[in-house]
Amino acid sequence: MSAVTRTAPAPRPAGGIGKSVRDSLVIARRNLIRMSRIPEMVLFGLIQPVMFVVLFTYVFGGSIQVGGSLSSQDYREFLMAGIFAQTVTFATAGAGAGIADDMHKGLIDRFRSLPMARGAVLTGRTVADLVQTALTLVVLALVALLIGWRTHENVGKILAGFALLLLLGYAFSWIGALIGLSVRTPEAATSGGLIWLFPLTFISNAFVDSNNLPTFFRHIAEWNPFSTTVQACRELFGNLPPGFKTPDAWPMQHPVLASVLWSILILVVFRTLAVRKYRSAAA
Amino acid sequence: MSGAIYAEGLVKTFGDVKALDGVDLDVPEATVLGLLGPNGAGKTTAVRCLTTLLTPDSGKAFVAGIDVLKHPNEVRRSIGLSGQFAAVDEYLTGRENLQMVGQLYEMRAKEAKERAGELLERFHLADAADRPSKTYSGGMRRRLDLAAALVVSPPVMFMDEPTTGLDPRNRQQLWEVIQELVAGGTTLLLTTQYLEEADHLAHDICVVDHGRVIARGTADQLKAQIGGERVEVVVHEPDHITTAVEVLTGFGKGEATVDRHTRKLTVPVTGGAKLLAEVIRELDTRGIEIDDIGLRRPTLDDVFISLTGHLAEVKDEENGANGANGDSDAKGAAAAKDKHKKEAAP
Numbered sequence A: 001m002s003a004v005t006r007t008a009p010a011p012r013p014a015g016g017i018g019k020s021v022r023d024s025l026v027i028a029r030r031n032l033i034r035m036s037r038i039p040e041m042v043l044f045g046l047i048q049p050v051m052f053v054v055l056f057t058y059v060f061g062g063s064i065q066v067g068g069s070l071s072s073q074d075y076r077e078f079l080m081a082g083i084f085a086q087t088v089t090f091a092t093a094g095a096g097a098g099i100a101d102d103m104h105k106g107l108i109d110r111f112r113s114l115p116m117a118r119g120a121v122l123t124g125r126t127v128a129d130l131v132q133t134a135l136t137l138v139v140l141a142l143v144a145l146l147i148g149w150r151t152h153e154n155v156g157k158i159l160a161g162f163a164l165l166l167l168l169g170y171a172f173s174w175i176g177a178l179i180g181l182s183v184r185t186p187e188a189a190t191s192g193g194l195i196w197l198f199p200l201t202f203i204s205n206a207f208v209d210s211n212n213l214p215t216f217f218r219h220i221a222e223w224n225p226f227s228t229t230v231q232a233c234r235e236l237f238g239n240l241p242p243g244f245k246t247p248d249a250w251p252m253q254h255p256v257l258a259s260v261l262w263s264i265l266i267l268v269v270f271r272t273l274a275v276r277k278y279r280s281a282a283a
Numbered sequence B: 001m002s003g004a005i006y007a008e009g010l011v012k013t014f015g016d017v018k019a020l021d022g023v024d025l026d027v028p029e030a031t032v033l034g035l036l037g038p039n040g041a042g043k044t045t046a047v048r049c050l051t052t053l054l055t056p057d058s059g060k061a062f063v064a065g066i067d068v069l070k071h072p073n074e075v076r077r078s079i080g081l082s083g084q085f086a087a088v089d090e091y092l093t094g095r096e097n098l099q100m101v102g103q104l105y106e107m108r109a110k111e112a113k114e115r116a117g118e119l120l121e122r123f124h125l126a127d128a129a130d131r132p133s134k135t136y137s138g139g140m141r142r143r144l145d146l147a148a149a150l151v152v153s154p155p156v157m158f159m160d161e162p163t164t165g166l167d168p169r170n171r172q173q174l175w176e177v178i179q180e181l182v183a184g185g186t187t188l189l190l191t192t193q194y195l196e197e198a199d200h201l202a203h204d205i206c207v208v209d210h211g212r213v214i215a216r217g218t219a220d221q222l223k224a225q226i227g228g229e230r231v232e233v234v235v236h237e238p239d240h241i242t243t244a245v246e247v248l249t250g251f252g253k254g255e256a257t258v259d260r261h262t263r264k265l266t267v268p269v270t271g272g273a274k275l276l277a278e279v280i281r282e283l284d285t286r287g288i289e290i291d292d293i294g295l296r297r298p299t300l301d302d303v304f305i306s307l308t309g310h311l312a313e314v315k316d317e318e319n320g321a322n323g324a325n326g327d328s329d330a331k332g333a334a335a336a337k338d339k340h341k342k343e344a345a346p
């Protein structure tokens, strides 16, 4: 038989979750291959958080009071959950830029003309970014250990903490995706994807004890989904400084549950919006 | 009721540009429709509407019997698309690109891999198969894109200027591929600016301009529409052009068109070889030395000029001369424009 024409492949059971998962994995694989061929991007993604760890630890350590303690070892341990959370959220700007880039390449026409599950292009992208984020977290945790970060709980809890971080990062990557779909260039997606992260991460408990904030900011910080995950990780890692007073706000009292709820809520809302946006884009 | 590709009254506007202004198409199964038109005619927009990439403002479209507007995802199962610009992932190798497409068409990984190998062979990309497609030349990328469109041999194919950027050998090979596909029952809509290509490949041709179909029919029908043969003369001395025009006008059915640059004169005639002999004698009597003379059937270029008032790829007569395919060139077109103010066709 000629190589051009061929009998149609026996179609697999069409539609449904299975198809959606398979398509997403195909696209995720494509994005991971791309990442492996542009290693400098992965590298820069690693350098930035490492720099934050070093700068915060050595510049601010000792001058920021957490709980009742001014010890730089206590701050170091306190800080690390904040840096981890910041790392997973800042990675979302990259997801947005990648999607904006894809949307303006001819390849998106190929995807849109194929019988693909509707969210697969976006899901594949966010999943690939999640893998990259996980890798970054591993490296970051090793650096943190090197400069003196220690955990004081069992392995299960520590892994649970990292799982919460990844869930938060995954949920936020859909906000990045929505931004990426709403702008015209990858550059705009990067800056648009970063802007909202600064207030989000700084009006929080990530770098300071939120008890020390002015009342107005303190309330924001205590309900901030980002703070919730940070607080949850501090509990799970055993990194709360001696004399730390847990705020009365509900999410701070139940940080693990609150973190899961926040992340799922963000995930569902922004995934829905992003998939809808993707389908209507350029039509 | 209708062919494998069917469209009725397609309209698409971008701002105040009417890219499609009521396009009707009907392509019978296992035939090729050539959509022919100059830059900005609306060819790509038509292809994008039919392949679910764009939603038309109004009109109906059916592909493989499926309503494009109502069931886009079912349509996607039945079509292959090779767009105007190669849609491949430049960081993936050729093989990875094709495998990815196969898997998205619901092939199993192993099957997708085999198919990728076959297509890479067929499109002469086997040597470059495991290099990122970023390193491919333009023509190689184009071929990879075409291969991607053929991964599942869908019943209906769309190719937007498939041979643009291909060298003559690869173009010829693509023509063979297309003929093979159609022989196997595939229905194909292809757009082109190469009139020769539409003539060669397409069963039916639609000439589009400004979002409208201005003529349709087989190549022969279109040619018949603008009458019989042409006598074409290349005179040796530029000074002889004026006299030669006089002679030709005397024999011709219409005015002669002149291209001063190549010293080529063309005039529509009736009377065939006998008339040609008379023309030669008369030119000889008048002492006009000629480099070349011949009788030719009208080309689609002539059709295009008479229908749209300009050559397919040259809108501006000043910067002509590089018409991708032409017997006539820009100045000839300009001359033709003045006399064929004929209104659009059937």
Ligand SMILES: Nc1ncnc2c1ncn2[C@@H]1O[C@H](COP(=O)(O)OP(=O)(O)OP(=O)(O)O)[C@@H](O)[C@H]1O
Residues within 6 Å of the ligand: B014, B015, B017, B018, B019, B037, B038, B039, B040, B041, B042, B043, B044, B045, B046, B084, B193
């Ligand atoms: N996304 C868009 N936004 C605005 N205008 C558009 C868009 N797409 C196409 N157009 C306009 O619609 C008209 C038809 O464009 P189209 O791409 O269909 O032409 P074409 O026949 O494919 O031309 P070419 O031979 O140059 O590829 C042009 O005037 C073009 O500027």
Ligand SMILES: [Mg+2]
Residues within 6 Å of the ligand: B043, B044, B045, B084, B160
């Ligand atoms: Mg086009």
